[in-house]
Amino acid sequence: MQSVNRSLNENGYIVIEDFLTAEEVDTLFHAGRALCLDAPQNNRKIFSTIKQEDAQGKELYFMESGDKVRYFFEKGAVGDEGQLLVDPMIALNKVGHALHVEHPAFNAITFSNRVREICWQLNYNKPAVCQSMYIYKNPGVGGEVTPHQDSWFLHTDPNSAVGFWLALEDCTLQNGCLQFIKGSHKSGVHRRYLRNPDKDASELMVYDRAAPIYPQSSFTPMQVSKGTCILIHGNVVHKSEPNRSQKSRHAYTFHVIETENNVKYSEDNWLQAPKDKPFPVLFE
Ligand code: AKG
Known part of the structure; x- marks a missing residue:
């Protein structure tokens, strides 16, 4: 059997079926649904990977979310006056970015021995989430x-980021499964998302260059069953399409980086650990 490390370096991602038990899937899924009821009822912030107006309040809410549990709504779920246009249970895009610290169910999976074992097999010395x-x-x-x-977002030099992406529902082409460009992790970092060095600018974060164009034909869709873990190399190009189905596609994801071996976490990344709260380590 090929090692996890070799497999990840071959395509830039690995699919591990049945990573979660049915019970764990249920626990995380219900925890995710419960978060919908905790979401703010005014001043709702929208998350979209497509550029929109109303930048700064939203940017700050995002930028300061690294050590908090914050709620980001779907663009199509909130009206011009901030009112919900859909059922609150289907209004959120995501919740982030410190569930692994702040929420016991997500903390338990993130810091499980299974995750530690994979990090160990990936040759991390002192991995942190x-x-x-x-x-x-x-x-x-x-x-x-x-x-x-x-x-682009979690840059380290050299690259050390690996995403753990856990499917909590079956993922299909219709509900927007992940899609990857196989082997693209071997082509360097194509772009960066940075804290704006121009402190007088109205945008707090900027891209350093235009979005590269990747042909649709280069993507391989990964239709996977709930409970599957997809490990994602920090440099592999991936995406997901809009959900055009009647079924949701919940997932829990977290990212690990190396904090030793002369690996430097970039100071211009949007996400910075507060001085008194370093990223929590999995082992050392
Ligand atoms: C990421 O976490 O980097 C993703 O690309 C997730 C996309 C998705 O879940 O659709």
């Missing part, structure tokens, strides 16, 4: 996640 998200991809409103490499 820098962020986590519950992603809803709700029927009808669940938006596109445009093609990207996670290193």
Whole structure:
């Protein structure tokens, strides 16, 4: 059998079926649904990977979410006056970015021995979890996640980011499964999302260059069953299409980085650990 490390380096992703038990899937899924009822009822913030207006309040809410549990709505779920246009149970795009610290159910999975074992097999020395998200991809409103490499956002030099993406429902072409460009992790980092070095600018975060164009024909869709874990290399290009089905596509995801071996977490990443709260480590 090929090692996890070799497999990840071959295509840029690995699919591990039955990573979660049915009971764990249920626990996380219900925890995700319960979060919908905790979402704010005014000043709702929208999350979209497609650019929109009303930048700064939203940017700050996002930028300061690294050590909190914050709620991001779907664009199609909130009206011009901030009112909900859909059932609150299908209004969220995602919740992030510190569920792994702040929520016991997500903490238990993130810091499980299973995750530690994989990190050990991936040759991490002192892996830390820098962020986590519950992603809803709700029927009808669940938006596109445009093609990207996670290193655009969680850049380390050299790359060390690996995403653990856990399917909590069956993922199909219709409900917006993940899609990957096989082998694209070998082509460097194509773009960066940075804290704006221009402190007088109205945008707090900026891309350093235009979005690359990746042909649809280069993507391989990964239709997987609930309970599956997809490991995502920080430099592999991936995306997901809008959910055009009647079924949601919930997932829990978190990212691990190396904090030793001369790996440097980039100071211009949007996400920075507060000085008194370093990213929690899995082992050292
Ligand atoms: C990511 O977490 O980097 C993703 O691309 C997730 C996209 C999705 O869940 O649709």
